[in-house]
Amino acid sequence: MSAKPVYLGVIGVGGVGTAFLNQLSRLPSPPQLILLARSTQTLLSPAPAYTPSIAPGDWATAQSTPSITKAGALSVDEIASYLSSAPGRSVLVDNTSDPALASAYPTFLKKGISIVTPNKKGFSSDLSLWKDIFASAAQGSSLVYHESTVGAGLPVISTLKDLVATGDEVTRIEGVFSGTLSFLFNIFAPVSSSGSSAPWSQVVAQAKELGYTEPDPRDDLNGMDVARKLTILARIAGLDVQSPESFPIESLIPSELASLPSTPDGIQQFMTRLPGFDSQMTRIKEDAEKNGKVVRYVGSIDVPKKEVKVGLQLFDKDSAIAGLKGSDNIISFYTKRYGANPLIVQGAGAGGDVTAMGVTADLLKALERLR
Ligand SMILES: NC(=O)c1ccc[n+]([C@@H]2O[C@H](COP(=O)([O-])OP(=O)(O)OC[C@H]3O[C@@H](n4cnc5c(N)ncnc54)[C@H](OP(=O)(O)O)[C@@H]3O)[C@@H](O)[C@H]2O)c1
């Protein structure tokens, strides 16, 4: 029996979106790409036939393909109606960090459109949205996969879900959850003090250049990205965390720069003014060195105590966390079954290719269930 056709909409063609489209173009039996959008532009396969589809490997030139329909930004209702009218099941891949799009997941899911995404906003905002997303998926018999919302492509969400679903008792989750902050501290405050002496702001610019940061790097530096990841994991572990603001978060943003606007101009101003505050981070690094330690940005969830913590901590130089390299994350799951030796997941936790891997693998899981 031949596989049923599945139709695909993709929103966002930045660092992750571009890498995802490359991976999509190499799949042996990809779904039919019928919608591709960025913030101001949408490409569509002409309805009602929904053919020809957009070639994911040539998406950049699809703009000049006469048979493809071009439009500006579409509303959520227009996208939902277009995808749900396709002659088969459909999946929406959200490769943006847009909270408004994330808050519309219930609309898509109720119409039977499955969601695959690395966008944390839907799963880490108010608890009511989290509940609405999963209730809507049940109502629309649609699927939700979001592996890359924590640890990029590393199997973090799937591992935790497997632990919970098989009846293990997760007591504690801890580690380094930010690829950006891992990279920043590994370079800025290496274990060997003969390492780099690059100022903090220069390493921040490098992390942005490498595609590790959130579209707005302040979302990494203010601890919110880590807080969102911990909110997601805590909810899967069974805690009703109301929002990522429910627990204290240590911010690395100088207070003088905290009120710059969340616009492209605000990001630019922040990056330009950050070098003026390098001495604050140098002091933190040197204080740790005086104690023979290194400083790292970590998070933890104590499940029985219902306690989530996010912030700087000092580590011995021979500890696993101090020894991380590049943008690596390390996430330790302490459970009843695993006892004193936690189940540990470690590897690159940011970057277009590794994040897209998690998105593409999620899409394959969805396809297996939809075809
Ligand atoms: N980068 C990583 O290492 C990493 C790791 C894990 C998770 N993530 C998550 O992956 C997502 C994408 O990250 P990225 O680094 O690829 O970001 P990015 O390079 O800034 O790309 C964002 C893309 O989304 C588009 N976009 C934003 N809002 C939109 C809207 N309302 N409608 C249509 N398109 C919209 C942008 O359009 P324009 O092209 O028109 O600007 C751009 O193409 C984020 O949620 C991020 O948190 C990233």
Ligand SMILES: N[C@@H](CCO)C(=O)O
């Ligand atoms: N900006 C995030 C991307 C992965 O979610 C990080 O650095 O970890």
Ligand code: NA
């Ligand atoms: Na992951």
